[in-house]
Amino acid sequence: MxxxxxxxxxxxxxxxxxxxxxxxxxxxxxxxxxxxxxxxxxxxxxxxxxxxxxxxxxxxxxxxxxxxxxxxxxxxxxxxxxxxxxxxxxxxxxxxxxxxxxxxxxxxxxxxxxYPSLPEIKENISVEVPQDILKSMIRGTSFAVAQDETRPILQGILFEIKDKKLNLVALDGYRMAVRSEYLGSDDNIDVVIPGKTLNEVAKILEDAENLVKITFTDNHILFNLDKTKIVSRLLEGKFVNYVSLLPQEHKILVEVNRHDLQNCIERASLMSKDSNSNLIKLDFNEDNVIITSNSQLGKVREELNINLQGEELQIAFNSRYILDVLKNIDENEIYMEMTSSVSPCIIRCKSNDNSRYLVLPVRLMR
Missing domain, CATH: 3.10.150.10 (DNA Polymerase III, subunit A, domain 2)
Structure with a gap:
């Protein structure tokens, strides 16, 4: 040679x-x-x-x-x-x-x-997705993949094509990320791809509208990007019924600036880093939210203007889980939907409906 x-x-x-x-x-x-x-x-x-x-x-x-x-x-x-x-x-x-x-x-x-030969993929069931959209969808869900090896299926991301939409879903028992985009495909596909695979795919995808062709078999998935092909095994088993986990109604709706909320929580979380729970408390009032955190290091209080519809509420979260969501939303105006201090919080964009993020609160000791 x-x-x-x-x-x-x-x-x-x-x-x-x-x-x-x-x-x-x-x-x-x-x-x-x-x-x-x-x-x-x-x-x-x-x-x-x-x-x-x-x-x-x-x-x-x-x-x-x-x-x-x-x-x-x-x-x-x-x-x-x-x-x-x-x-x-x-x-x-x-x-x-x-x-x-x-x-x-x-x-x-x-x-x-x-050298072992690559799996043979017969390109029969396939869809095409713009690379920039798929890259954004992976980035917007992969952070919620479970790291715990006791439930292998949750170490993957659900790749679902249904009702002409592509849905990517990841959850780890504490939070869930759902991203959807219109695809126009009549296929019905429901596979689970290892999270680490999609993270590597995202690194290779371009921030461009070039199409990536995705082909499915019973055990493998193929991403074809012109000069590069990525073949991954699929995870075995059935993914969680994620739709049933999303609350269908809420009693409290908060409109808030994502960037301002992220900055406040990042500062508040500085005081919670010596605990495993990274606990922060959010006290939602008529026109503001007061964010506090107490620890052996000291305490912090942040205040931020909001638009609240519904009752006042005090709720606590692991700050890392909330920050992971806020860092992966592109838009600045967001909604937080809640019902009580012990029920899930849904975070979504104000202007479009292509993402849903669920975060479980931390139960406060009375």
């Missing part, structure tokens, strides 16, 4: 395929990047068997071939080379030579035939 490639292009391809390599594997070959030089391009693949990412970059291929190289050392070498063309060729004794200007590295490679 012999080829040359621009350092920047090669580095970008390595960075993308590397996102699937975790290093937590009993198969040493999966700690490597699979490289195939063919015609006028390189195909680079990274995989941990659950998630596989394949991407291609332009190259001047002099002699075709395939190898697997240790991803960690290879990416470090390429990253530190001068910004010039990189020449790579295989030598005897399973060695590749990497040359860039006056730098020469000799690196051991592994046999490509030992």
């Amino acid at each position: 012999k080829f040359s490639c621009e350092k920047q292009k090669l580095q970008e391809g390595i960075s993308i395929s590397n996102k699937a390599i975790t290093g937590k594997t009993t198969m040493p070959i999966l700690e490597g990047i699979y490289i195939k030089a063919f015609k006028n391009s390189l195909t680079l693949i990274g995989s941990d068997m659950d998630l596989s990412i394949e991407t291609s970059v332009e190259a001047d291929v002099i002699e075709e071939g395939t190898i697997v190289v240790d991803s960690k050392i290879f990416s470090e070498i390429i990253r530190k080379l001068p910004n010039s063309d990189v020449y790579i060729e295989t030598l005897d004794n399973d060695i590749i030579q990497i040359t860039c200007e006056k730098s020469i590295f000799n690196l051991v490679y592994m046999k490509a035939e030992d």
